[in-house]
Amino acid sequence: MMKKRTKMPIILSLLIALLLALGACSNSGDQNKENKVEKQHGEMDMNHSGSGDVPKGLKAAENPTYEVGSQAIIESGHMESMKGAKATILGAYDTTAYAISYTPTTGGEKVENHKWIIHEEIKDAGEKAYEPGAEVTVNASHMKGMNGAVAEIESAEKTTVYMVDFTPTTGGEKVKNHKWVTESELSASE
Numbered sequence: 001m002m003k004k005r006t007k008m009p010i011i012l013s014l015l016i017a018l019l020l021a022l023g024a025c026s027n028s029g030d031q032n033k034e035n036k037v038e039k040q041h042g043e044m045d046m047n048h049s050g051s052g053d054v055p056k057g058l059k060a061a062e063n064p065t066y067e068v069g070s071q072a073i074i075e076s077g078h079m080e081s082m083k084g085a086k087a088t089i090l091g092a093y094d095t096t097a098y099a100i101s102y103t104p105t106t107g108g109e110k111v112e113n114h115k116w117i118i119h120e121e122i123k124d125a126g127e128k129a130y131e132p133g134a135e136v137t138v139n140a141s142h143m144k145g146m147n148g149a150v151a152e153i154e155s156a157e158k159t160t161v162y163m164v165d166f167t168p169t170t171g172g173e174k175v176k177n178h179k180w181v182t183e184s185e186l187s188a189s190e
Contacts, residue, residue, distance in 0.1 A: 031125055052177045054091065054163070055120035055139075061160045064092035065183055076164060076185035078115055081168030086189060090177060091163040095119050096129040097182050099154040102138065104145025113154050116180045117142070127158055142179065159183050 066072045066089045077083040097116040104111065119125050121140035130136060134153045141147045161180040168175060 026162050046122065052090065052163070053092065055118070058095060058118070058120045061092040061094045064089075064160050064162075066092065066162060066186055068092060069188040072162075072164075073184040073189055074164070074181060074185060075187050076115070076181060078181075079168075081170040081172070082166065084169050085162035085166040087162075087178075087181065087186070089162055089164055093118070093161050093163075095159075095161055097157050097159055097180060098122075098130065099159050100136075101140065101153035101154055102146070102149040102150040104143070105147070105149050106145035110146065111143070111146075114143070114146075116143065116182060118180060119149075132156060140179075154161040157182060157184075162186065 029052045068089050068091060072087050072089060074085045074087050076081045096119040098118070099113050099115045100117055101110060101112045101114070103109075108175050117138060117140050119129060121138065122130070123137040123139045125136075132153050132155055136145050136150050136151055136153060138151050160183045162176050162183070164181055165174060165176050166178065
């Protein structure tokens with residue numbers, strides 16, 4: 001009888017610890033969708049730095065607003081540390097940029113409204129841009145589990161996209177060859 005009483009507090013303690021851990025992991029219902037997207041991206045294995053390689057068939061922009069070698073301010077918030085960061089433009093390309101939602105091939109929660117993949121990063125993409133709602137296979141590795149994932153197009157924007165280097169506003173290592181920032185997400189550097 002003594003052994004049963006000794007085990008009960010231990011089991012109860014473990015159950016309480018588990019419930020506390022699960023409660024700490026849950027999202028607040030008050031967060032807006034944009035904050036959830038940023039949190040998902042921050043928690044997942046995003047390849048902040050990448051190679052300078054660009055997809056086959058991607059054409060350099062002839063007269064980009066931000067020329068290669070110039071600097072601009074990132075006005076977007078794909079990741080918490082990007083907004084307000086000074087970026088060096090490494091490449092400018094005319095294409096269609098897509099926001100996508102997909103379930104990683106490695107499992108885990110669905111990634112909602114990931115910005116951006118480009119037309120040339122879609123497997124077997126033809127000439128014509130995809131419309132919102134289209135289902136495509138991703139041929140890019142911006143995040144762990146992205147390459148080969150089936151994704152739904154959330155939005156499409158014909159624009160100039162930029163590959164950039166930037167130092168996170170939260171500090172840390174410089175991010176190199178970040179793909180992609182759209183023209184509307186940049187502003188002139190002072």
